Amino acid sequence: MPTTPLFRRIDVAPAYQKVADAIEREIINGRIKPGEPIGTEQQLVAQFGVNRSTVREGIRVLEEGGLIRRDSSRRLQACLPRYNKLATRLSRALILHEVTFRELFETSMTLEVASVEGAVERATEENIAELAGNLERSAAVVGNPAALAELDAEFHVLMAKASQNRVLQLAREPAAQLFFPTTEMIVGGVPEGGTRLVEAHHHLLDAIKRRDKEAGVLWTRRHLQDWRRGFEKIASLDRSVEHTYMEHAYAARQ
Amino acid sequence: MPTTPLFRRIDVAPAYQKVADAIEREIINGRIKPGEPIGTEQQLVAQFGVNRSTVREGIRVLEEGGLIRRDSSRRLQACLPRYNKLATRLSRALILHEVTFRELFETSMTLEVASVEGAVERATEENIAELAGNLERSAAVVGNPAALAELDAEFHVLMAKASQNRVLQLAREPAAQLFFPTTEMIVGGVPEGGTRLVEAHHHLLDAIKRRDKEAGVLWTRRHLQDWRRGFEKIASLDRSVEHTYMEHAYAARQ
DNA sequence: CTTATCAATTTGTCCGACAAAGCTAGATTT
DNA sequence: AAATCTAGCTTTGTCGGACAAATTGATAAG
Structure with a gap:
């Protein structure tokens, strides 16, 4: 030494x-x-x-x-760290870990159900107005998959917001960023997909207005199951969220 | 021009x-x-x-x-972005947004239930062995709040891991990082707190082994409700996760 | 009072330099 | 010949100074 x-x-x-x-x-x-x-x-x-x-x-x-x-x-x-900036990094991590759509679907199901439950309990008039505004715009672009997909993502963000639970809002964001970009592919690929989506949103908003939790949960489940069926027509749930696909979710960051 | x-x-x-x-x-x-x-x-x-x-x-x-x-x-x-490093950033964001323990509790309830459901369905022998090992160590330190709290956090991480859903693992991490540090305060402040915690873990592991989803969900709910009752004895659920408290979750980063 | 001008800041980038720590390979010891 | 030691080369972390472009602030002109 x-x-x-x-x-x-x-x-x-x-x-x-x-x-x-x-x-x-x-x-x-x-x-x-x-x-x-x-x-x-x-x-x-x-x-x-x-x-x-x-x-x-x-x-x-x-x-x-x-x-x-x-x-x-x-x-x-x-500044206050913005959720979606942080969520982008998490999404990136999920991609690198090569998670599957099945994992994404399962987790989103859990989080979206929680989200709607919170919204049914605590949505304010303002929240409801925002959701209604989104729904109206959605109905107007039902034939345009890209625009509709974007509004769909927004609808679910608004619902999480309506839950008044910021932890939940943050927790759902990373999965949502990877999950929702596929909506465009699905709505574009399945006839009646757009109509069904808007219809589901309509029922969801209605459930929130009526403070009917059961209906909210039911329609959320249906809505996501619909997504799942649509997805399985064009890809396998057990394939990883691929690098190529990522460029969608990714370009949005900018 | x-x-x-x-x-x-x-x-x-x-x-x-x-x-x-x-x-x-x-x-x-x-x-x-x-x-x-x-x-x-x-x-x-x-x-x-x-x-x-x-x-x-x-x-x-x-x-x-x-x-x-x-x-x-x-x-x-x-390198692969590690979940808990990213989760630390998210926890920090939650603190700055001054979320309340109520939001934390509600979201954790959702995520832990989803976690146990996945574990019941898909836990491997190895997962179960890890959980059993944790439980054994927990039982040995039931009188030591600090050590027990740490093992409690680990137990829940292992359960999320047992769910085989990496999206869920990631989604629960930020809330967990803020949620679980309070366990020490609660276990230390409530007589029988340690025993009840270990007992709940015991039932959870048992449910996973028996693939009994209902029991798993039930005990997760009880376990968290227990936490909640304990927490309400020492603080209000509607107070924000304070800066002072943060130093716990925070020092752990290092 | 508004507009044009100009000097002082500030940021983004570059250049060069150096100590400390790590790595490499030749020299030394056993 | 194998293990060890040592000296030199790299690399990182930090420093000082420099400069163009953009922004600001203030001053002068209309």
């Missing part, structure tokens, strides 16, 4: 990480509130006493984590 | 972002597989024709996103 090295090895993390952690702490514990400015790179350089390159690496970390962003004029400010 | 600027404004994204996107694409579409090396910073500098600082900023973005990491000797390599 060489000369006993008294007191070493305390400072483990690299500087850029410490910069990121320091800023993160201020945001998490509320000393910097969402929307408030973080300061310029120069100021951070001065405060932390490190080089600008180092500060910038730390900033990238936080930016990617969704904790800070640059406003219209590129000034740094704290 | 000044001199008509023929052909401009194509190159929107900053260079570091393009570097990150380029590497990300290679990983997502499978040309670089998890575990494979990305190359040294110098090589990336040469390939992309940008400065090393720029490359490094791009690397930070991917690193934070969990798509690449540095191995033991700090060389860059692609």
